[in-house]
Amino acid sequence: MDSNGSGRRRFLKQAAALAGVAAGAGAGTEWAARGQSKMPELAKPGAGAADGQDHREMLRRGARFSVDHITYYTPLQDYAGIITPAQLHFVQQHSSHWPDIDAQQHRLTIHGMVDRPLSFSMDDLKRLPSVTRIHFLECQGNSSAMIHGAGNQNMGPPVQFVWGMTSCSEWTGVPLSVLLNEAGVQPEGKWLVYEGADPGKFSHTLPLAKALDDVIVAYGQNGEPVRVEQGYPIRMIVPGWEGPFSVKYLRHIKVVDQPYMAWNEAMNHSIPRADLGGKSRWYHFQWATKSVITRPSAGLEALRIGYVQITGLAWSGGGAIKKVEVSTDSGRTWKEAKLQGPILPKAHTRFTFDWAWDGEETVIMSRSTDETGDVQPSRAELYKNWGIPAEGPVRTTHFNAIQPWKVARDGSVRDAMFS
Numbered sequence: 237m238d239s240n241g242s243g244r245r246r247f248l249k250q251a252a253a254l255a256g257v258a259a260g261a262g263a264g265t266e267w268a269a270r271g272q273s274k275m276p277e278l279a280k281p282g283a284g285a286a287d288g289q290d291h292r293e294m295l296r297r298g299a300r301f302s303v304d305h306i307t308y309y310t311p312l313q314d315y316a317g318i319i320t321p322a323q324l325h326f327v328q329q330h331s332s333h334w335p336d337i338d339a340q341q342h343r344l345t346i347h348g349m350v351d352r353p354l355s356f357s358m359d360d361l362k363r364l365p366s367v368t369r370i371h372f373l374e375c376q377g378n379s380s381a382m383i384h385g386a387g388n389q390n391m392g393p394p395v396q397f398v399w400g401m402t403s404c405s406e407w408t409g410v411p412l413s414v415l416l417n418e419a420g421v422q423p424e425g426k427w428l429v430y431e432g433a434d435p436g437k438f439s440h441t442l443p444l445a446k447a448l449d450d451v452i453v454a455y456g457q458n459g460e461p462v463r464v465e466q467g468y469p470i471r472m473i474v475p476g477w478e479g480p481f482s483v484k485y486l487r488h489i490k491v492v493d494q495p496y497m498a499w500n501e502a503m504n505h506s507i508p509r510a511d512l513g514g515k516s517r518w519y520h521f522q523w524a525t526k527s528v529i530t531r532p533s534a535g536l537e538a539l540r541i542g543y544v545q546i547t548g549l550a551w552s553g554g555g556a557i558k559k560v561e562v563s564t565d566s567g568r569t570w571k572e573a574k575l576q577g578p579i580l581p582k583a584h585t586r587f588t589f590d591w592a593w594d595g596e597e598t599v600i601m602s603r604s605t606d607e608t609g610d611v612q613p614s615r616a617e618l619y620k621n622w623g624i625p626a627e628g629p630v631r632t633t634h635f636n637a638i639q640p641w642k643v644a645r646d647g648s649v650r651d652a653m654f655s
């Protein structure tokens with residue numbers, strides 16, 4: 237019966253398949269062929285990504301579950317502007333396959349410390365007031381010291397496999413505050429714990445204040461339905477906060493009086509800090525300011541002497557980008573880059589810088605400052621701030637250090653994070 241959900245779902249699937257075909261023709265060929273450049277070896281459970289390594293570590297230590305993993309990296313070097321084409325969005329999925337959800341049957345429930353437990357169908361959600369906002373998403377492991385090539389055969393150039401666990405989209409949905417107001421949060425309800433409908437029931441905790449601030453229950457991504465990889469039919473978008481807060485395939489929200497330590501929060505999000513006596517900062521959630529030169533960058537075509545456009549992306553979980561500076565002389569001097577509009581809070585911001593390369597060996601890098609005055613640190617500054625003594629690739633998530641790219645005399649570029 238085609239008037240019901242399965243008909244519509246089939247339509248959406250067909251539409252998605254057609255979009256895939258269309259992308260394969262003409263200008264999209266390069267992207268379609270490369271896609272997120274899912275490296276085959278990275279499709280294996282637990283291989284490669286920082287998250288995956290944590291899982292393997294847990295399994296070695298006898299954890300009694302098995303966690304599969306799908307990882308795609310966004311080819312940051314290959315697109316212009318600030319919107320990541322939906323088919324190039326990065327993926328961190330803690331299961332071996334995408335959940336097959338019938339949107340017509342899907343319900344979002346809100347329960348716990350509320351006056352009125354509620355259950356919303358997709359139609360219910362689409363009848364409510366909506367917002368559309370551009371925000372980045374970023375995995376807590378992105379650009380981490382662990383994935384700068386050293387000792388990790390899956391990583392290294394190009395920039396995609398070191399920095400490609402961030403993407404930026406236009407998200408449409410209902411403000412979470414609208415849903416919580418409908419349900420009526422009781423005075424003792426100060427936290428949310430919420431769950432996705434994927435096989436692992438991916439879950440996370442969120443303080444109520446953030447939930448009422450700018451969180452979106454999103455059903456639209458760049459004008460289309462949220463893609464299956466991104467959480468179809470609905471996901472949480474928690475702007476500026478690290479990826480795992482933005483639970484995909486959102487199904488249940490429970491209002492509670494204390495934070496929970498859902499498995500992902502325990503395994504992937506909390507890192508022991510030497511400066512805190514081996515304790516973790518559990519809710520280390522808001523992204524500090526970051527930036528990266530995406531072109532030229534490691535492993536791409538060699539530079540030619542003369543004019544070189546440097547371009548890249550900057551962002552911050554704390555608000556809008558105020559300034560990006562570029563150094564083309566190994567950090568001795570810095571000059572301000574041009575910011576291309578739009579410059580939006582908690583969104584990627586495109587910068588460009590005109591450079592004349594003289595053919596000499598050098599290091600190029602970018603440094604961002606956000607509207608709160610937060611300045612992107614060098615790796616040495618970051619390690620110092622965090623009380624991490626190590627010189628090398630220590631296990632750090634929440635990493636936002638300046639990315640140095642070394643230009644050789646033959647015009648080739650490599651990652652100079654650790655040399």
Ligand SMILES: Nc1nc2c(c(=O)[nH]1)N[C@H]1C(S)=C(S)[C@@H](COP(=O)(O)O)O[C@H]1N2
Nearest residue numbers: 326327328329330375432438466479483484
């Ligand atoms: N249901 C569900 N939500 C999830 C995850 C997941 O595996 N399942 N992964 C989380 C992590 S670790 C990140 S970084 C982001 C990635 O979102 P994306 O896959 O849409 O890029 O989703 C988060 N939400």
Ligand SMILES: [Mo]
Nearest residue numbers: 328375376479
């Ligand atoms: Mo993540």
